[in-house]
Amino acid sequence: MQKTVLNESHRRGGARMVDFGGWEMPLHYGSQIEEHHAVRRDAGMFDVSHMCAVDLDGPDAKAFLRRLIANNVDRLQVAGKALYSAMLNEAGGVIDDLIVYYLDDTRYRLVVNAGTATKDLAWMTDRLDEWQLAATLRQRRDGAEALAMIAVQGPNARHKVWQVLPECRPACADLKPFFAATVGEYFIASTGYTGEDGYEITLPTDQAEHLWEALAAAGVRPCGLGARDTLRLEAGMNLYGQDMDETVSPLDAGLAWTVDLLSPRDFVGKTALLSRLRQGQFLGLVLVDRGVLRAHQKVLTGAGNGEITSGTFSPTMQQSIALARLPLGVAIGDDVLVAIRDKLLAARVVKPCFVRNGTIRV
Known part of the structure; x- marks a missing residue:
C-alpha cells in the first residue's frame, strides 16, 4: 500500500x-x-x-478547462476563487468530481480524488494531446x-x-x-x-x-x-464510487448545479446530457424505524423503486440517514419503505443536507 x-x-x-x-x-x-x-x-x-493536487499552466489553460469540465471556469475571475465540478466522459458519466482553483488565466490548481488520480491524469493528458492545446499538467502527490x-x-x-x-x-x-x-x-x-x-x-x-x-x-x-x-x-456531500461514477450522469447524482448547459460553451459529455432525460433524483432519507441504512438497500416508493447509495448512523442526529437515487415522482416529505434484510422499515424523504455548521437541517 x-x-x-x-x-x-x-x-x-x-x-x-x-x-x-x-x-x-x-x-x-x-x-x-x-x-x-x-x-x-x-x-x-x-x-x-x-488526494492529488495537479497544477495546470500555459496560455491555453483556461481553454482546456472550458472543454474538460461540466462547470464553467469563466465564472472564475478573482485569484484564489474555487469551483466544484464534475469531469465527464463522452456518455455523460462522471469520471471524477474535483475542485479547480483559479490563480490567473494561465494557472490553475486542480484537486482530484485519491483513487481516481491515475485515471484522471491519463484522461486529462490525452485530451490535451487530442486538442493540441498549449498547457502542461504537473501532479504534485509524488x-x-x-x-x-x-x-x-x-x-x-x-x-x-x-x-x-x-x-x-x-x-x-x-x-x-x-x-x-x-x-x-x-x-x-x-x-x-x-x-x-x-x-x-x-x-x-x-x-x-x-x-x-x-x-x-x-x-x-x-x-x-x-x-x-x-x-x-x-452534510449531504457525494462520495465518488458510491454516489456517482462513470455510469451515472451528474444530473442523476444531485450535481446538476455543477453543470453549465446554458452557455454556448461545449464540453466533454454535454451532447450526451442534452440528449438524455434525467433518470432519477438524488434525495435524502431519515429512517423512522430502528435500524441502520446502508448502500445498495432497496427503497420502495409510490412512484417505483430506488436505491440507497450511501447510508450511516448519524452521530449528530442520533438517527440513521442516507443518500438515495429515487424515482422522479418522489417528493420531499414522502414516506417510503427501505428493505433491510427481511424487513421493510419506514423512512422519510428529506432534502439531502442533514447537518451544516453544527445545526440539524431536517
Whole structure:
C-alpha cells in the first residue's frame, strides 16, 4: 500500500490503519464517534495527502478547462476563487468530481480524488494531446515537488490554525467559502468535506509532520476516515464510487448545479446530457424505524423503486440517514419503505443536507 508522509504520525497517535483504495490510512484513533463530535463542536484534522493536487499552466489553460469540465471556469475571475465540478466522459458519466482553483488565466490548481488520480491524469493528458492545446499538467502527490494536505475542520478550526500559523491570519481571516490564499509555501483554502468551517492546507511534504504535531498540541483532534465519512454524509456531500461514477450522469447524482448547459460553451459529455432525460433524483432519507441504512438497500416508493447509495448512523442526529437515487415522482416529505434484510422499515424523504455548521437541517 502507498503511504502518506504522515503515516508514522498516525501510528504514533495510535491510529487503526486500514487499506483505503491502495493507501494505508487511519480509520480512527480510538473513537470514531468522539472524532465526529470534535469536528462538529470544536476542531478536528484529517490527513488528505492521498488526494492529488495537479497544477495546470500555459496560455491555453483556461481553454482546456472550458472543454474538460461540466462547470464553467469563466465564472472564475478573482485569484484564489474555487469551483466544484464534475469531469465527464463522452456518455455523460462522471469520471471524477474535483475542485479547480483559479490563480490567473494561465494557472490553475486542480484537486482530484485519491483513487481516481491515475485515471484522471491519463484522461486529462490525452485530451490535451487530442486538442493540441498549449498547457502542461504537473501532479504534485509524488516526487520532488510533492505536496501534503491537511484539512482542519470545525467551528474553532480557523482560530486554532491561526494559533499555529499566525503569519497566515492576515491573508486567511476573511476568506469566504471556496476561496484560497497563498502564504509563502502554504496554500490555504476555505474548503472542506464536513459541512463545517475550516481550512484545507496544502504545503511541502517536509513541513507536514511539524504542522500536524503543532495543530495537535493546539487542541485540534486527529480524525480518521470513519468520522470523515459520517461528517460528509450528514452534510449531504457525494462520495465518488458510491454516489456517482462513470455510469451515472451528474444530473442523476444531485450535481446538476455543477453543470453549465446554458452557455454556448461545449464540453466533454454535454451532447450526451442534452440528449438524455434525467433518470432519477438524488434525495435524502431519515429512517423512522430502528435500524441502520446502508448502500445498495432497496427503497420502495409510490412512484417505483430506488436505491440507497450511501447510508450511516448519524452521530449528530442520533438517527440513521442516507443518500438515495429515487424515482422522479418522489417528493420531499414522502414516506417510503427501505428493505433491510427481511424487513421493510419506514423512512422519510428529506432534502439531502442533514447537518451544516453544527445545526440539524431536517
